[in-house]
Structures are given as C-alpha cells and as structure tokens.
Amino acid sequence: MKTIRLSIIGFGAVGQGVARSILSKQGYINKQGINLCVVGIADSGGCEIDDKGIDLMGAITRKKQTGTVATCAESAFDLISNVEHEIIVEATPTNIKDGEPGLNNMLTALNSGKNVVTSNKGPLALRFSDLKEMAEDNGLFFRYESTVGGAVPIFNLVHEAMAGNTVIGIEGILNGTCNYILTRMAEERLPYELVLKEAQELGIAETDPTYDVEGIDSACKLVIIANSIFQDAVTYRDVDITGITKITPEALELASKNNYVVKLICEAGNGTLTVAPRLVPKRHPLAVGGTLNVASILTDLAGRITISGKGAGSIETASSILSDVLHIARNS
C-alpha cells in the first residue's frame, strides 16, 4: 500500500467536503493500493497537525462546534513548509484582487516540494503561467480540475481522456447561479430582481451576487481554460465580460417564441475570450437548465464533445479534487 500524505488548507464547505469524501471512499481508495493520510488541516484560526493522520470526523465536529479546526497556533504557511507531506489541497476562498491567501499557499507548497491540488480560482486567474512553470521546474503536479465546472471533469477530459485531440474551441455555461436565474426567469416570466432574491433565499446566489451575475466568476474560469487548454498566457483582465443583470423577461419571452433560450456563454478558441449572454437554440446541447454547467469542446479528431453536470456543491467539488489527488497518487 502506497501512503500519500496530504494537507487541507481552508476548511470551509469544500475542505470539509474533501475530508468527508476521503472518509466515505476509504475502502475504494485502499483497493487501488493507496492510503490517503491527512496530516494537517488549516483554517484562518490555526492548524491541526498529526503526522499519524488526523481524525477527520473529529476535525469536522470541532469546526462546527468552535468555528475553527485549530488545535495549535501554527499557520497554514508553517504547515505547508514544515510538515512532511506530498500534496496540499488548497481550498481557501477565491479572491480575484490579489489571489491571496491561496496564491501564497500554492507558491509556498511548490517551493517546498509539495504537489498542489486546488479549487481556488483566484490565483489561477491572475498567475496561471507562473504557477504552472514553477510546478514544472520542480517536477511537481499542479492540478485544478475543480476550479472550472464543479463536478464536470473538463481538464481531465481534454488532457487525458481525449489525448491526441487538438482543441479548436470551447463554449460553455460555467456559472450555475446565472444559469439558474436565466432558467427561472424564462420559465416563470419573472423579472431579474425577483428571481435573484429567490436564488439568494435558496443559497444558490450570494448576498452580494456581483461576482456571479456580472460574469466575473465565469471570466475567471474561462481564463483557466485558456491557459490550460490553449496555452494562452492570459489573465482575468483579458476577458471581454457582459453580465446578466440587464436581461428582461420580455427578451427571454421573445427568444423563447423563436425557439431560443438565453444563456451566459463563455467562449474561447478564436484568439478572443468572451463572457456574454447569447441566444442558444432550445435543442442545442448547450441549452441545459437549472444550475447545471456544460462545456462543448470542438476538437480536430473527435469532433464536438459536450459534457454537463453539477457545477457546484461541496461533495461535487470534492469529487474533482479527489480525482486530482488520485491522479497524483497513481503517478508519483
């Protein structure tokens, strides 16, 4: 049995989802000859560190009861730098201004010989090529399946499952909140403000929804796609962005009468990066409803491959993180 030690940096919904997934899939993982051992967890309150392996259920319970996982005052930096392990799972919240604290966590990990798996879009939308280069220079894995599309494995699909294909273009719906709002507005003929409020009550939209509805989240994801799949050294600032806040129920109704739906579509591939509302024929593979995410990938050999699934949720995001962790465990 190969033991792979990891730390979880950031212990909110995603970090806890990773802990729960490792617990629930222990038998499955062991069957593959792999023993995943979490030796450290960090949140903003401090750390828990145990080189024999942390009691994950205990950590989740303590977090719930006390608001922090911390049992010692060491920082995430200390954990990443000084505790021996192979992989950090960086799951702190996305910050699109300067990428912190995720960016520093990732740089520290790559500098101290640790592989990085992350769900944090901020550092990748700002410094993708630096991070990739540093990982390559140090012979380390840098994997980020869960940053785009939630449970939908877009990068694994393109880089591994469809190896041999050159991607010509990608279009997708990469923000479940916008998709939910546009779907409900069209189906119920309700104005934007009302549906946004409903989405906030259901926990589908944040109290400050700017990041989603102005297309910023979609743009970050598109930047990661452009860097990862098209090797374009672009950042968030290179995306032409239009959000969904100005769409009216009347526009959606007119579209519907002509057999179209309106979707916030991300497009990459022709040298430009665009996030904007687009008319999509109702029977088009991109016309998925609710909170679903979808990516339609045009390739030279396989033609067009379309994949859809849940774009958010702690267990769904953890699913993509776990696939990255297992990829590293199998190949290192």
Place this chain on the structure above:
Amino acid sequence: MKTIRLSIIGFGAVGQGVARSILSKQGYINKQGINLCVVGIADSGGCEIDDKGIDLMGAITRKKQTGTVATCAESAFDLISNVEHEIIVEATPTNIKDGEPGLNNMLTALNSGKNVVTSNKGPLALRFSDLKEMAEDNGLFFRYESTVGGAVPIFNLVHEAMAGNTVIGIEGILNGTCNYILTRMAEERLPYELVLKEAQELGIAETDPTYDVEGIDSACKLVIIANSIFQDAVTYRDVDITGITKITPEALELASKNNYVVKLICEAGNGTLTVAPRLVPKRHPLAVGGTLNVASILTDLAGRITISGKGAGSIETASSILSDVLHIARNS
C-alpha cells in the same frame, strides 16, 4: 524520445483512420516525447511489415488501388507473434457469433506480450473477463475506448477523469443509426421503412440493418460497459433486447404531443441490462438527435454527468484508439 512500435490488424475504415490520424498528429505526438512507429499492417490479403516503420500514406494508397495492403504472405497471426512491437491495434470487423478473427488476434497478442487496443466489440461482448484477466496476468494494457460511443470517451472518463467516484447507473444512446432513424421518423412523420431506406442511401445504415435496428449493436456495447464499469462478468446473452422496427410514426407523434421523444436506451446498473425504446422528456440530457451518441452516468460523488458526441466515423473512432495508444505510451 520514447519509440512505441505498433501494428494495425484490420485495414478497413477504422484501421485506415488510425493510420491517417497518426500521420496528421505526428507533430503533436512527438511534442509529448513519443514516437509512434507502425511496424506492421494486416488485412485479409496478407501483411506489410517493416521494422523501420511503414510508409502509411503508401499503405493507404496501395489498399485503395489493389484492395489489400499486403506486400508479403504472412498472416496477422505471424505479424502479431513474430514481429517485435509493443501494441496491437485490433480493428477487424465485429463478429458477434464467435468473435473471430478479433478474439484470436487479441489472445495471440496478450500471449506474446503485446498490449491490446481495440475497436472490435465482438470478442469483448463474448469474452471480456477472460481478455481482461489475461492482460492483467501478463502485466499488459487492454484498452477498448472506441468500442462504445465512437469518439465519446466513456471509459477514460469513468476510470480516469472521474477517479474516486463509484458509478451507480448508466443510461445511454449507443447506436447512431437507430438514433438517426428515430429522429427522422419523429421530425418528418415518416414510417420506419422509408427512413431506413434513406439512412441506407446515406451510408448511415448497412444493407442488412439487423445488427443496428434490432438492438444487437447496442447490447454488445452495454455488455462492455457492464464488464468494464460494474465488473459484471456478463455476455451478450444476458441482455434483454428490444429493437426499433415496430415503432410507428403515430407513436412518435403521440409522444411528441406530450413533450417526449422515443429513443433506443441502453441501461445498466440495477443488476439488469436492458436495451429498449423508451420515452425521454424532450429537455432531458439524453434527448440528443441525429446520429449522436450520449451516456448519462450517475455517480456517488459527482452526481449525474452526461457526455455526448459522434458515435461513429473512421476519424472519430481513430480518435478514441489514439487516446488509448497514447495512454499506454505514457504509462509504459
């Protein structure tokens, strides 16, 4: 640069598609540090063998002009057994009665230390577990992405891209001919016989369409899914099969009025294997039209992931074969 030598056994549309893909993607493949060298090609007329690498364009031209690739009388068996190489691409036609000649080609390859990549469903629908076991016993790869879904990478998706997930169930449309016939019947309100004739004229259906329209091809694919994903040691005879020949335009019209389409759906996961026409809501992710194939995969962590694309075509099939070849080249 790592040189991987391969043979192509069967040089019809798929085998030639593989040769063309290797030619057109040479730069891409070399960039990954891999040199693919085809040292032998076999068809029913004989073989071409060259341990320095065959002129693939010359082989395709000769096949077109003379009907065979053969430049010597050696058989496929001789090529597989006696010529040093790492991978055979088995692309002879599917035979569901006894799996030959593909079955013998694969057994010979695995017995003589060669990895197997195949597009041939027959041997897998009859002897999957034997082939898998023999490959494992000999430490060899046995890969078959192109047998199901054409260009849609179902197995790579489940086994690699979504590693960590347990698959609960799979539903899919796995035969493009049936999907085309049902789509056209519904859209044009035409009877089965007329649309079948149209499909035959377009080359979408065979002169003898039994294999497709009676659900046999779908059943073979479902058996491969059941073996590969659910580890069920089942064969073609374990599938409950109903074809599409008895579906009337009236039934499709009635379905449409209620916002349904009729599709030939393959289902695996609850211990039974079924191929049968089913009512599918028009907005359901499985409701793809034309000749498209689709698989909807229900998992424990990622939830439902749906993937669609072209289910047939020589380059599309070659795309899946190439991804398998590259997987072996990277990991051996």
